[in-house]
Amino acid sequence: MAFTVVSLGGPVAPEGEEMLREAGVTSLHTGTYPAKGEAVDLLSRAGADAIIVRLVERIDADLMKASPNLKVVAKHGAGTNDIDLAAAKALGVPVLAAVGANAHSVAEHAFMLMLALIKDVRNQDAYVRGGGWDKKGYRGRELRGRVLGLVGIGMIGRALAAMVQPIGMTTIAYDPFAPAAAFGPHARRVDSLDELLAQSDVVSLHCPLTPQTQNLIGVREFGLMKPSALLINTARGEVVDEPALVGALTSGRIAAAGLDSFAVEPPAKDNPLWALPNVIVTPHCGGVTEEARREVSLMTVRNVLALLQGGAVDQHCLVNR
Structure with missing residues (x-):
């Protein structure tokens, strides 16, 4: 047939x-x-x-x-x-x-966004292209010794936890639906999202979009994060309250964000995120190597x-x- x-x-x-x-x-x-x-x-x-x-x-x-x-x-x-x-x-x-x-591909993409942000790649690239060559203004940092917080510990989260362990990061994870065995040898389970947000230097989202996770990260949640924290979203854009994210980034409530997904796709040309120097964006391509x-x-x-x-x-x- x-x-x-x-x-x-x-x-x-x-x-x-x-x-x-x-x-x-x-x-x-x-x-x-x-x-x-x-x-x-x-x-x-x-x-x-x-x-x-x-x-x-x-x-x-x-x-x-x-x-x-x-x-x-x-x-x-x-x-x-x-x-x-x-x-x-x-x-x-x-x-x-x-x-x-595509779990490994997305995990690598999240790792790339973390590194690009912590090393200030976007701004340094623009600086050199504009004729600059003074290292004194560089404020890059290391991921070594920092805490990665995973929201969701499926195949992508587990792959990312394994990737960051050799460079000296420790990983905690929050996933109320995952069995203990899912956390494996590289991630320690925490009991609440609030606890994860407060402890993490990098928060990486790996949960599905459901009615319960829509706008999961909003004004209140950004208020719990460290001012030096990075947010990575390779999950779904709607998991993050986008206006709240813009506010957190412009006010210094968090340090930076690496985004591969957005609340509306394709995003509007006048999306306020485009004007922010502490944001790196990609077109929802993490899983399409x-x-x-x-x-x-x-x-x-x-x-x-x-x-x-x-x-x-x-x-x-x-x-x-």
């Missing part, structure tokens, strides 16, 4: 596309962030059996109803906050995610094909059981 897969937001990696071709699957895709009408039209015309979710604002009931043949929605990544899971469940459509496929994108694509395609063909799907990747 021939199947059609539609990727919303661009194609999967070439290796994934090849896997689909070898399976006899018709693979179609839109450009990044397609208009809803464009996506509905393609899904309807193609009679899509599967949707792969890449760069699209949201997968809602209208999109899932566009094709009467739809059998699965698969996120090209780990986070499914851009998919209406309740609607999928009501429609009987399983939702898959590529859990863990060449290696990670290939592995995410392969995991996503393998699970989509397994479901369409009646095979075994990795149960860790099945979101709405």
Whole structure:
């Protein structure tokens, strides 16, 4: 039986596309962030059996109803906050995610943001490009001896904790849903978010976006952090109250932030974060290195094909059981 897969937001990696071709699957895709009408039209015309979710604002009931043949929605990544899971469940459509496929890549990205901030890379780069060469004004510091606080201790958090240990950082973590074994040899469990915020020199966010974690870090939480603290967000932008973050950065309540995700994506051109010298930003790319994108694509395609063909799907990747 021939199947059609539609990727919303661009194609999967070439290796994934090849896997689909070898399976006899018709693979179609839109450009990044397609208009809803464009996506509905393609899904309807193609009679899509599967949707792969890449760069699209949201997968809602209208999109899932566009094709009467739809059998699965698969996120090209780990986070499914851009998919209406309740609607999928009501429609009987399983939702898959590529859990863990890009964990190492995201952990490295978080580590990079920490180093870039502590070494003042952005400002030093601009200074030299502007003709400067005086080291007396440099105020770079070391991560050695500092405390990393992880909010969430999944695969990404555990990988990051292992990365920073050799340079002399200690790691604490808060995750009320994780068993004791999840903390492993590199992270000490703390009992509350408040405790973690007060103790950490670097706070790195690795929790999913849920109603409970939306705006988890706001005015009150910034007030608990050290004035010298760095905030790293490679999770979801909505976990942080963005206006509160701007206030904390401009007032000196915290020292700096490294951000790979934002409350609205793509962010507005006049986002006030752009004007701040103590912020480094990247376009939600932490999990899309060449290696990670290939592995995410392969995991996503393998699970989509397994479901369409009646095979075994990795149960860790099945979101709405």
